[in-house]
Amino acid sequence: MELSVSEITKSFGENKVLEGVNFKATSGSALGLLGRNGAGKTTTIRIIMGVFPPNSGYVTVNGRPLDKDKLSVGYLPEDRGLYPKHVIGEQLIYLARLRGMKAKDAKASIAHWMKRLEMQEYANKKLITLSKGNQQKIQLMASLIADPKLIILDEPFSGLDPVNASMLKDVVQELIQDGKIVLFSSHQMNYVEEFCDSIAILHQGKIVLDGQIRDIKRSYDRSIITVRSMQNDVIENFCLARLRDLVGQTRKKRDELIISLKGPDQKNKLIGALAAQNFDLDSIGVYEPTLEDIFVQYTGDDMQTGERV
């Protein structure tokens, strides 16, 4: 199954929010939908959910327009909220029934998720009596009870303690393995790297980067080398003084020395030269940007497309 968002544009009055958004997500994998605040993520999600129509463009599943009645969608909104003064079990049944579930199936599903998230004791309590983390779990449950094929999680980890976060990680991994399409939106890049095979970065209403994270990282210049050593200062001086034919420039980033080579084929020569000097090297390798680096690079205000490091 493939969810495809094609050429979506949307404006509210004069305000153009989305200007041609494209991306694809396939079942059994998670897509990280990233963007700064106000980039248009929530609007994109709402268009996928059919809350309002796009000005142009379309959302398809396997080439057909997305029909929410046939393909249920689970949504964990960034702004959490349910009925604070209602009994948890009752409001979950209500939400499941709104999505077309029978009361009996809803009860069975709620029982399953209550057990899975270790929340059985709370089913007959009012939501307001729960801790923030537990309310968060109920919210997650609300998005999963109707057994959706497409799951949209907006900042699912905010407010969870490490134990609950690890439980949620397992749940998300299970969902991916079960062949669901997971759209994952977060500013916590470590989680995105953990779950998502591919990402789409929204910036000012446009997709500025999308694809497999592995490919994106590999697409970066492979002529940049990182060296970790206690002797970084000595190595830097050595490179600048003695290896001028290999090394373009160097810079230091925390305990790493980053060396830009004049060409990717110079990598082995550099390694050989450093080894010959018998420096105390902890590690040496091709520099790979973190997702955070990539995100900042594509969405920062001083975005420059020419230089990448």
Place this chain on the structure above:
Amino acid sequence: MKQLKTIFDFEFGNYAKRKSFLILTIGLMLIVAVVLSWPRISELFAKEQISGTGGDTAAERVQIALIDESGGQSDAALYFNAVPALGKYRFVSLNISVSEAEKKVESGEYNSAIVLTGPLVYTRIARNIPMNDSFAYTFENALLTRYRQQRLAAYGVSEADADTILNAFVTGTVKMTSEGKDQMQNFFYTYILIFLLYFAIIVYGQMVASSVATEKSSRAMELLITSANPKSLMFGKVLGASLAGMLQLVLVLGTAYLFYNLNAPYYTDSAIVQSIFAMPISMLLYTLLFFILGFLLYAFLYASLASLVSRMEELSTIVLPVTFLFVIAFMVVMFSMSGGKVDSPLMVLCSFIPFTSPMAMFTRIAMGEVVAWQITASIAILIISTIGVGILAAKIYRLGVLLYGTPPKPNQILRMLKADKAQLR
């Protein structure tokens, strides 16, 4: 449709299962039942009191000292003791001074003392006079009758003739043409029903508003709006509340009807109570019709306005104009009613304007002269406007529920509605 039913059930359940709703309904029913059974209850207590004191009521009569200084020929005490309306009192003729009488009253030997200084002039000496004291009125009547009898006797009119003349009464019968209405007779039930309409609409309208605002401020809306159609959300909510309101209305009115009939023998000489329950069944049906239409109209307004706020604190400000409009309608109707001018040009106008017609037309039907086509036209206008307002409210609601921040101004809403329409096309 299935979604609408689910939402309707949930919203209705929210009211029906709420403790405050149950307490209020049962409380109202109890009050109505007790008030209407009051004559029976107070009679029960009265009986117990009498049987408890041993029965000799003569000894229990209130002792009143009578000092006759008017120089009348006959024994005044004898006369007053024979007046049935003064049966509670026993007059004792005493030949003492006023200051001695005062002492006797002070000591409690006599409840009070009457000093007659002329055929129609008296002084009453009393220690205290209870709130609902009817003695003066009854005594003065008796005194006046005695005076007239004596004067008539002086003119040679026999006692029997004098009695007949003094006790003469008028027998009048009112015959109404079939179109006419006795405003006096219809006043009380119209008054009660208008009050019920007013409270039901304003209370339930505000409950709908706060229910919408709660969903928004708690952000439950984020999930609801992605799970259900906003139209179903709004209509389900409004219809759920209207059923709850109607149920409450029917239960209270039904209780009143039941307890009136249970206690009917006690109301045979109470014209007001009888006139209330002599209300034609058609008026009851009109009450329900105008309640449903008026409630829906206002509830749609309340729901759409409430959808524009982000926080509960903003709610009362934004719904104020609607509440204001409704209170004005209520005032116009109430003033016209008590002025007896239910068919004044203002009321005729109000009975066609949808926001005032639920109460204005209702009052005119109950108390005024209104021809059938006007009723039909008023109801038709109301139905069409209710549907129109419902559609508009659903559109505002659809936009409003996703808006957070400062509530938009009316012109901003219009602009958004236009833009939205252009997009949907």
